[in-house]
Amino acid sequence: MKKLYIVGLGPGGGQDMTGRAKAVLENADVIVGYTVYIDLIREDYSHKELFTTPMRKEVERCEMALELANGGKTVAMVCSGDPGVYGMAGLCYELSEKWPEVELEVIPGITAACGGAAVLGAPLMHDFCLISLSDLMTPWQAIEKRLRAAAQADFVVCLYNPSSHKRKDYLQKACDILLVEKSPETPCGYVGQIGRDGESATVLTLGELRNAQVDMFTTVFVGNSQTKILGGRLVTPRGYLQR
Amino acid sequence: MKKLYIVGLGPGGGQDMTGRAKAVLENADVIVGYTVYIDLIREDYSHKELFTTPMRKEVERCEMALELANGGKTVAMVCSGDPGVYGMAGLCYELSEKWPEVELEVIPGITAACGGAAVLGAPLMHDFCLISLSDLMTPWQAIEKRLRAAAQADFVVCLYNPSSHKRKDYLQKACDILLVEKSPETPCGYVGQIGRDGESATVLTLGELRNAQVDMFTTVFVGNSQTKILGGRLVTPRGYLQR
Numbered sequence: 467m468k469k470l471y472i473v474g475l476g477p478g479g480g481q482d483m484t485g486r487a488k489a490v491l492e493n494a495d496v497i498v499g500y501t502v503y504i505d506l507i508r509e510d511y512s513h514k515e516l517f518t519t520p521m522r523k524e525v526e527r528c529e530m531a532l533e534l535a536n537g538g539k540t541v542a543m544v545c546s547g548d549p550g551v552y553g554m555a556g557l558c559y560e561l562s563e564k565w566p567e568v569e570l571e572v573i574p575g576i577t578a579a580c581g582g583a584a585v586l587g588a589p590l591m592h593d594f595c596l597i598s599l600s601d602l603m604t605p606w607q608a609i610e611k612r613l614r615a616a617a618q619a620d621f622v623v624c625l626y627n628p629s630s631h632k633r634k635d636y637l638q639k640a641c642d643i644l645l646v647e648k649s650p651e652t653p654c655g656y657v658g659q660i661g662r663d664g665e666s667a668t669v670l671t672l673g674e675l676r677n678a679q680v681d682m683f684t685t686v687f688v689g690n691s692q693t694k695i696l697g698g699r700l701v702t703p704r705g706y707l708q709r
Numbered sequence: 710m711k712k713l714y715i716v717g718l719g720p721g722g723g724q725d726m727t728g729r730a731k732a733v734l735e736n737a738d739v740i741v742g743y744t745v746y747i748d749l750i751r752e753d754y755s756h757k758e759l760f761t762t763p764m765r766k767e768v769e770r771c772e773m774a775l776e777l778a779n780g781g782k783t784v785a786m787v788c789s790g791d792p793g794v795y796g797m798a799g800l801c802y803e804l805s806e807k808w809p810e811v812e813l814e815v816i817p818g819i820t821a822a823c824g825g826a827a828v829l830g831a832p833l834m835h836d837f838c839l840i841s842l843s844d845l846m847t848p849w850q851a852i853e854k855r856l857r858a859a860a861q862a863d864f865v866v867c868l869y870n871p872s873s874h875k876r877k878d879y880l881q882k883a884c885d886i887l888l889v890e891k892s893p894e895t896p897c898g899y900v901g902q903i904g905r906d907g908e909s910a911t912v913l914t915l916g917e918l919r920n921a922q923v924d925m926f927t928t929v930f931v932g933n934s935q936t937k938i939l940g941g942r943l944v945t946p947r948g949y950l951q952r
C-alpha cells in the first residue's frame with residue numbers, strides 16, 4: 467500500500483510527541499518537512515532520508531511527499547504542532563487527487579493552543595476560538611469579522627501568527643477590535659517558543675497586550691469575562707464551583 | 710517540592726499519549742482520575758496507587774489529588790484528551806489556593822477536536838470554534854449566542870458533549886441555529902469513541918446532521934463555507950491553491 471503519513475510533532479518536537487507519531491517516524495523510509503521542523507528531529511532520525519523545503523514552498527513540499535509515496539516509499543511529512551490545525555493535512559488531501567493510489571493518514575499532535583495553555587495555566591477551559599492573524603491567504607476583513615464575533619459572544623480567543631516582519635501592528639489591530647466588547651482588564655497571556663529552548667510566558671491585561679511586541683513564534687491568549695489570574699496563572703473557570 | 714501533575718491521556722489513552730505524559734505517570738506515586746479514564750490505563754499502571762471517583766464528583770476528585778500531593782506524594786491526575794480543554798486543569802488551579810504549597814503542572818494531551826479531525830481528514834485547517842453543548846454549568850442562552858456568532862463569522866465549529874440522556878435534542882437545536890447562516894449542504898462529520906475500541910466516523914451534510922443520533926462520546930464537526938468532501942474525507946482548504 468502506498469502511504470503518506472502527515473505527522474504532528476507537537477510544539478517542540480521532543481517530549482510532547484505522541485507514541486503514535488514516534489512509531490510512524492521510526493517506520494518511515496523518508497521524512498519530509500519545512501527546514502526548521504526537520505532540524506528539531508534531525509538528531510534522532512539522522513539514519514533516515516530527510517528532505518527539506520523552505521518556507522512558502524508548501525505546495526512543492528506536499529507534492530514531493532506524495533510523489534515519493536507514489537514511488538513506493540513510506541513517507542512521513544512532519545509539521546510542528548498538529549498538522550490538522552493551520553498545518554499541511556488539508557493541502558495534502560487537496561493535492562492527493564493527482565496521486566489516487568496514495569493513502570493519507572493524519573497523526574495528530576499537540577497544537578500550540580493546548581501547549582501554550584498548559585504553560586500559562588488553564589485559559590482554555592471554556593468555549594474558545596482559534597484565529598490566525600495571517601492575511602497571506604485570508605482577507606483581513608474576514609479575520610476582523612471573526613474577531614468581532616468572538617468578542618461579542620464572550621469566547622476565549624487564541625491567536626496564531628500574531629505578528630511578522632510585514633505585519634508588525636496586526637496584534638494591536640486585533641486587540642482594538644476585541645476591546646470594543648472586552649474590558650481592557652481582561653486577563654491575557656502569551657507564550658513564545660513553546661516547548662523549545664527559550665520558552666517564555668507572560669501574563670498581562672488586554673490593555674497591556676495591545677502595546678506588547680510579540681514575534682511570529684508566539685501564541686496569544688485572550689480571556690473571556692470569567693478569566694482570572696490566580697497565583698500568576700491564567701485560569702478560565704468552567705463553573706464547577708458556581709453550580 | 711509538593712507536586713500535582715494534571716495529565717492529558719489523549720483521546721484513547723494509548724498510542725496518542727505524549728512521551729512527557731508517559732514519563733510523568735511512570736514517575737508518579739499515585740494516579741487519580743474518573744473511573745472510566747483510570748480503566749483506560751489500569752493495565753499499564755497496576756503497580757501504582759490508583760484512586761478513582763465517579764462522574765460529577767469533580768471537586769472531590771481535585772481536592773483528593775491536592776490533599777495527596779500536600780501529604781508528600783507525587784500525584785498525577787489524569788484526564789481524557791487535554792486537561793486544559795473542558796478538563797480538570799482549571800478546577801485544580803481554583804482549588805489549589807487552599808493548598809498553597811502544592812505546585813501544579815499541566816501536561817497537555819491531544820484533545821478530541823484534534824484527534825477527531827485527524828480521523829475525518831482535515832476539517833480544522835482554518836479558524837475554528839470549540840463549543841460544548843452541555844448546559845450543566847453554562848446557560849443555554851450563552852451557548853446559543855456562541856453558536857450564532859460562530860455561524861455568522863463563518864468559523865468551522867467543533868461541538869463537544871453534543872448529547873446526553875437528558876439532552877437528546879441539543880444537537881438538533883444547535884444545528885437549527887447554525888442553519889440560519891450555514892447552508893444545509895455544508896459538509897459535516899462526527900467521530901465516536903476516538904482512539905478507542907469501536908471508533909467510528911461519519912461524513913454527512915449539516916441538513917443530515919440535524920437528524921442524526923449521536924451519543925455523549927461523540928465529537929461533531931461543522932464545516933465553514935469552503936469545506937469540501939474529497940474522497941470521503943472532510944477537508945477545509947486553507948487557501949494554498951487559491952493564492
